[in-house]
Amino acid sequence: MIVAGLSELFLLLALGFAFYTNRHLHQNHLVDIALFITACAAVMGLIRYLELADTQPIHQGLSFVAKHGAMPGFLLGLLWSTFKRAIIAYALLSIVVINIVINSINPIPMCTDILIVGLSLYLIHELRGDRRPFYCGIIGLALLLSTLIWGVIITDKSLSIGAFHLCLSGFFVFISFAAKGLAPLTATPQTTIGT
Secondary structure: OHHHHHHHHHHHHHHHHHHHHHHHOOOOHHHHHHHHHHHHHHHHHHHHHOOOOOOHHHHHHHHHHHHHHHHHHHHHHHHHHHOOOHHHHHHHHHHHHHHHHHHHHOOOHHHHHHHHHHHHHHHHHHOOOOHHHHHHHHHHHHHHHHHHHHHHHOOOHHHHHHHHHHHHHHHHHHHHHHHOOOOOOOOOHHHOOOO
């Protein structure tokens, strides 16, 4: 599983880039929390796949939270200042939390996929007037959606996981580039988290 393990390094680099970019853009702490959770999952995956220690239970737990909570939370954090009313952002945050609870009781991964794709499409919609960020958003979403086919095309488990991590890395990088096109954070304190 060396390919799977090494691909976690690419994911960690992409998460580091996303963190640096979004700190530079002064986004709210929801983005930071989401990136931190995803990075913790990647570190546990790195240790697991390189067979340095048995971190499988921790890795699976963190990966669950990363997929069902951190991924939509990352996008919601980037979009937070684009909502004209704070109630919309908080309602979406409630949906993310409810999604985690539902999937922990009875896994319905399609709900998470719809949430992530929906938030990504809204982000792309918000960037429609700025060509470069708009295309970065489309590429990021396309890379994320391409992860659905790697398990079918690539039969080797390590290579399939590696391809998934590389596409996920690309998603974080391109969405972070795209987020530069969003309006600067000028919202009042009641519409932001932790800023």
